[in-house]
Amino acid sequence: MHISFSNNFCDPCNFSSKMMEDCLSKKIEITVSEAEKRTGRNAMNMQETYTAYLIETRAVESQTEGQCSPPDSLWRRYSEFELLRNYLLVNYPHIVVPPLPEKRAEFVWHKLSADNMDPDFVERRRIGLENFLIRVASHPIICQDKIFYSFLTQEGGWKEMVNETGFQLKADSRLKALNATFRVKNPDKRFTELKHYSDELQSVISHLLRVRARVADRLYGVYKVHGNYGRVFSEWSAIEKEMGDGLQSAGHHMDVYAGSIDDILEEEEHYADQLKEYLFYAEALRAVCRKHELMQYDLEIAAQDLASKKQQCEELATGTLRTFSLKGMTSKLFGQETPEQREGKIKVLEEQIHEGEEQLKSKNVESREFVKSAWTDIERFKEQKNHDLKEALISYAVMQISMCKKGIQVWTNAKECFSKM
Amino acid sequence: EDMFANSFSPLIPTSPSSMLNQYKFEDEPELRDLFITVDDPESHITAIETFITYRVVTKTSRGEFDSSEYEVRRRYQDFLWLKSRLEEAHPTLIIPPLPEKFIMKGMVERFSDEFIETRRKALHKFLNRIAEHPTLTFNEDFKIFLTAQAWELSSHKKQGPGLFSRMGQTVRAVASSVRGGGVKNRPDMFTDINDYMETFNQKINLLDKISQRIYKEERGYYCEMKEYGPIHTLWSASEEDLVDSLKGVASCTDKCCKATENRMAGLSENLLPVLHEYVLYSEVLTGVLKRRDHIQAELDSKVDALSNKKAEKDLLTEEIGNLEDKVACANNALKADWDRWKQNMQHDMKTAFLNVAENNIHYYEQCLAAWESFLTSQTVDLHLGEDSEDKP
Numbered sequence: 001m002h003i004s005f006s007n008n009f010c011d012p013c014n015f016s017s018k019m020m021e022d023c024l025s026k027k028i029e030i031t032v033s034e035a036e037k038r039t040g041r042n043a044m045n046m047q048e049t050y051t052a053y054l055i056e057t058r059a060v061e062s063q064t065e066g067q068c069s070p071p072d073s074l075w076r077r078y079s080e081f082e083l084l085r086n087y088l089l090v091n092y093p094h095i096v097v098p099p100l101p102e103k104r105a106e107f108v109w110h111k112l113s114a115d116n117m118d119p120d121f122v123e124r125r126r127i128g129l130e131n132f133l134i135r136v137a138s139h140p141i142i143c144q145d146k147i148f149y150s151f152l153t154q155e156g157g158w159k160e161m162v163n164e165t166g167f168q169l170k171a172d173s174r175l176k177a178l179n180a181t182f183r184v185k186n187p188d189k190r191f192t193e194l195k196h197y198s199d200e201l202q203s204v205i206s207h208l209l210r211v212r213a214r215v216a217d218r219l220y221g222v223y224k225v226h227g228n229y230g231r232v233f234s235e236w237s238a239i240e241k242e243m244g245d246g247l248q249s250a251g252h253h254m255d256v257y258a259g260s261i262d263d264i265l266e267e268e269e270h271y272a273d274q275l276k277e278y279l280f281y282a283e284a285l286r287a288v289c290r291k292h293e294l295m296q297y298d299l300e301i302a303a304q305d306l307a308s309k310k311q312q313c314e315e316l317a318t319g320t321l322r323t324f325s326l327k328g329m330t331s332k333l334f335g336q337e338t339p340e341q342r343e344g345k346i347k348v349l350e351e352q353i354h355e356g357e358e359q360l361k362s363k364n365v366e367s368r369e370f371v372k373s374a375w376t377d378i379e380r381f382k383e384q385k386n387h388d389l390k391e392a393l394i395s396y397a398v399m400q401i402s403m404c405k406k407g408i409q410v411w412t413n414a415k416e417c418f419s420k421m
Numbered sequence: 422e423d424m425f426a427n428s429f430s431p432l433i434p435t436s437p438s439s440m441l442n443q444y445k446f447e448d449e450p451e452l453r454d455l456f457i458t459v460d461d462p463e464s465h466i467t468a469i470e471t472f473i474t475y476r477v478v479t480k481t482s483r484g485e486f487d488s489s490e491y492e493v494r495r496r497y498q499d500f501l502w503l504k505s506r507l508e509e510a511h512p513t514l515i516i517p518p519l520p521e522k523f524i525m526k527g528m529v530e531r532f533s534d535e536f537i538e539t540r541r542k543a544l545h546k547f548l549n550r551i552a553e554h555p556t557l558t559f560n561e562d563f564k565i566f567l568t569a570q571a572w573e574l575s576s577h578k579k580q581g582p583g584l585f586s587r588m589g590q591t592v593r594a595v596a597s598s599v600r601g602g603g604v605k606n607r608p609d610m611f612t613d614i615n616d617y618m619e620t621f622n623q624k625i626n627l628l629d630k631i632s633q634r635i636y637k638e639e640r641g642y643y644c645e646m647k648e649y650g651p652i653h654t655l656w657s658a659s660e661e662d663l664v665d666s667l668k669g670v671a672s673c674t675d676k677c678c679k680a681t682e683n684r685m686a687g688l689s690e691n692l693l694p695v696l697h698e699y700v701l702y703s704e705v706l707t708g709v710l711k712r713r714d715h716i717q718a719e720l721d722s723k724v725d726a727l728s729n730k731k732a733e734k735d736l737l738t739e740e741i742g743n744l745e746d747k748v749a750c751a752n753n754a755l756k757a758d759w760d761r762w763k764q765n766m767q768h769d770m771k772t773a774f775l776n777v778a779e780n781n782i783h784y785y786e787q788c789l790a791a792w793e794s795f796l797t798s799q800t801v802d803l804h805l806g807e808d809s810e811d812k813p
Contacts, residue, residue: 197659204656211649218642225638228631236624239617243767250774386662390799393666397673397796404789408782415778421771 099280101128227258246421517550518701650674687780
C-alpha cells in the first residue's frame with residue numbers, strides 16, 4: 001500500500017508566493033516507480049548485488065485533459081542518493097536538508113526481515129526515496145539547484161559532475177566542528193535550544209520505535225496463534241454430530257482472523273517509516289546547529305585575533321609593555337629597536353588590523369545572514385513537522401479503527417457459528 | 422423419588438450472586454435444593470507439613486440433612502478420598518475430575534496465589550458437578566464430606582477399605598485390559614465411545630495448549646502496551662503544538678491496555694478452566710471405560726471357566742447370572758451417564774466459546790470507541806477534510 005506524503009508543502013510564512021510557485025514540485029511530477037536487482041562490479045572490481053531505482057519525471061502541464069505523455073526516466077542506486085544529499089548538506093548548510101530512508105533496517109520485529117534485499121524492505125525504501133525527492137523538490141531554495149535537477153534528468157556523467165564541483169573540499173571536518181562545539185562562547189541561544197530539542201526528539205522517537213516493534217511482535221503472536229483454532233476445530237468437528245458444522249465454520253473465521261494481521265502490520269510499518277523520517281530529521285537539525293557553532297566560533301577567534309593585534313599595536317606606539325612578549329624581552333636584553341624598525345612594525349600591524357577589521361565585518365555579516373536564513377528554514381521545518389506528525393498520528397488512529405472494525409466483524413461471525421453449536 | 426416430600430425447612434436464600442453462580446438450567450425443571458461453595462483458602466503449618474484447607478459451605482433444603490446449613494474445612498486429600506469412594510461405589514459412572522495434585526510445569530509454585538485460586542475454582546466445580554448428578558448427589562460419602570466435622574471425617578475415612586484396595590480397582594482394571602481382558606466382547610457402542618475419546622482427548626489437549634498460549638501472548642501484548650502509551654506523553658513535553666495529539670494517542674493506548682486486561686480476565690475465568698476440566702475428563706472417561714471392560718472381563722472369565730470345568734456347573738451358572746446382571750447395570754449406567762456427559766460437554770463448550778467471542782467483540786468495541794473519539798477531536802481542528810476510512 002502506498003501512502004503519499006504531502007507533495008506540495010511549501011510553508012506560507014516566510015517564503016514569497018512567487019517562490020512557492022517556482023517550487024519544482026509544482027512544475028514536474030516525480031515518482032520512484034520501480035526497483036530492480038542488479039549485479040555489477042564495484043570500485044575494487046569485485047562483483048556485487050545492489051538495487052537500482054527508477055526515477056520518473058513528468059511535466060505537470062502535460063497531464064491536463066487526460067493526455068499523459070510518457071515520463072522521462074533514469075535509474076539511480078542508493079549511493080547516488082547519498083552523494084546528492086552530501087552535496088546539498090555542504091552547499092546549503094543553513095537548510096534543514098531532508099533525510100534519506102534508512103541505510104539498514106532497524107527497529108525490526110522478529111517477523112520483519114532485516115535483510116536489505118528483502119522485497120518488503122526494498123519497497124519501503126522505494127517509497128522513502130520518492131518522498132526524499134519530493135521533499136527536496138518542494139523546498140523553495142534547494143529545488144532550484146542544478147545538480148539536483150541533473151540528478152533527476154541526466155543519467156550519464158552525473159557523478160562526475162557532482163565531484164567536479166569540489167564540494168568535498170568545502171566540507172567542514174568533523175574535528176573542526178567538534179572543536180567549535182566545545183569551545184564556542186556565545187552561540188545564539190535559539191540554536192542551543194534547538195540542539196537540545198533535536199536530542200530529545202531523537203531519543204523519544206527511538207524509544208517509541210523500539211517499543212512499537214515489540215508491540216507489533218506480540219500482536220502478531222496473538223493473531224497467529226488463533227489460526228491454530230481453525231485447524232483443531234476442523235479436526236474436532238469430524239467426530240461431532242451436532243456441534244460439527246458450528247465448529248467447522250467458526251474455525252474458518254479463526255483462520256481469517258489470523259491472516260488479517262499481515263496486512264495490518266504492513267500498514268503500520270509505513271507509519272513507523274513516517275516517524276523514522278523525523279528521527280533522521282533530528283540529525284539534519286543538529287547539522288545546522290553545528291554549522292552555526294562553527295561560524296560563531298570562527299567569528300570569536302577572528303575577533304580575539306584582531307583585539308590582540310590592536311593591543312600589540314598600541315603597545316608599540318606608546319612604548320608600554322602590558323603583556324609579556326618575547327619581542328619585548330629580547331629588546332630589553334639587546335637594546336630597544338630603532339624608531340624606523342618600530343615604525344615598520346606598526347605599519348605592518350596596522351595593515352593587518354585593517355584587513356582583520358574587513359574580514360571581521362564580512363564574517364559578521366555572513367554569520368548574521370546565516371542565522372537569519374537558517375532560522376527561516378527552521379521555522380518552515382517546524383510547521384512541516386507539526387503538520388506531518390499530526391497527520392501521521394491521525395493515520396495511526398485510522399489504522400487502529402480499521403483493525404478494530406475487522407476484529408468486531410470476524411468475532412461476530414465466529415459468535416454466530418458458536419451459537420449454532 | 423419425590424424430593425420435596427421431606428423438605429420442611431424452606432430454601433434459605435444465599436446472596437443473589439452466589440445463587441446465580443450455581444443455578445444451572447437442566448432439561449428437567451427441578452429446583453436445585455443443594456448449594457455448595459468452596460472458598461477462603463487458609464494455610465496450615467504443622468511440624469511435619471504445610472497444607473491448605475478450603476471452606477466448604479453447603480446450603481440445602483433436603484430432609485436427609487439434619488441441618489439446612491453446613492460449614493466445614495477440607496483439604497485436597499479429603500477431596501481425593503471422596504473421589505475414590507465415588508469411583509468405588511459407581512465404577513461406571515463418570516465422576517467429575519479433580520484438579521491435579523501439583524503442576525509439573527514448574528512455572529507456578531505449589532502455593533502461589535494463582536495456583537491456589539485455580540485449584541479452589543476447580544474444587545468448587547467438582548463438588549457442584551457431583552451435586553448436579555442425578556445419582557451421585559445422593560451418595561452417602563458425599564453427604565458426609567459436606568457435613569462432617571474434621572474428626573468425624575477422619576474416623577469415617579478409617580472405616581473404609583485401605584488406600585491400596587481403593588486404588589486397586591482401577592489398577593486391576595487397567596492391568597486386565599492390558600492383558601487383553603475386556604476388549605473381546607465389548608459392545609460396539611463402547612468401542613465407539615473409546616474411539617471418540619481418543620480423538621476428543623487429542624483435540625481438547627491441543628485446544629488447552631493453544632488457549633494458554635493465547636493468554637500468554639495477550640499478557641505480553643499488555644505489558645508492551647503499558648510502556649508504549651507513556652512514551653507519547655513524554656514526547657508531548659517537548660512538542661508545544663502536538664500536545665493534544667500525543668496525549669490523545671497516549672490515552673487511547675491506555676484504554677486499549679485496560680480492555681486487554683479485561684479480555685485476558687475473560688480467558689482465565691471462563692475458557693481456560695473449562696478446557697482444562699475437559700482435559701482431565703478425558704482421563705476420567707478412559708478410566709470409566711476400563712472399569713466397565715474389567716467388569717465385563719470378570720463375566721467373560723467365568724463363562725470361559727464354565728465351558729472348561731463341568732464340575733462346579735451350578736455354582737458357576739449362578740455366579741454368571743449375577744455377573745450378567747452386573748454387566749447389564751454397568752453398561753446401562755455408563756450409557757445414560759455418557760449421554761448426559763455429552764450433552765453437558767456440548768453446552769459447556771458452546772458457552773465457553775461464545776463467551777470468548779463476546780469478550781473479543783467487547784474488547785474491539787472499547788478500543789474502537791477510544792480511537793474514534795480521538796479521531797473526532799483531531800479532525801475537528803483541521804479544516805482540511807481528512808481521508809478517514811470510517812465514512813459510511
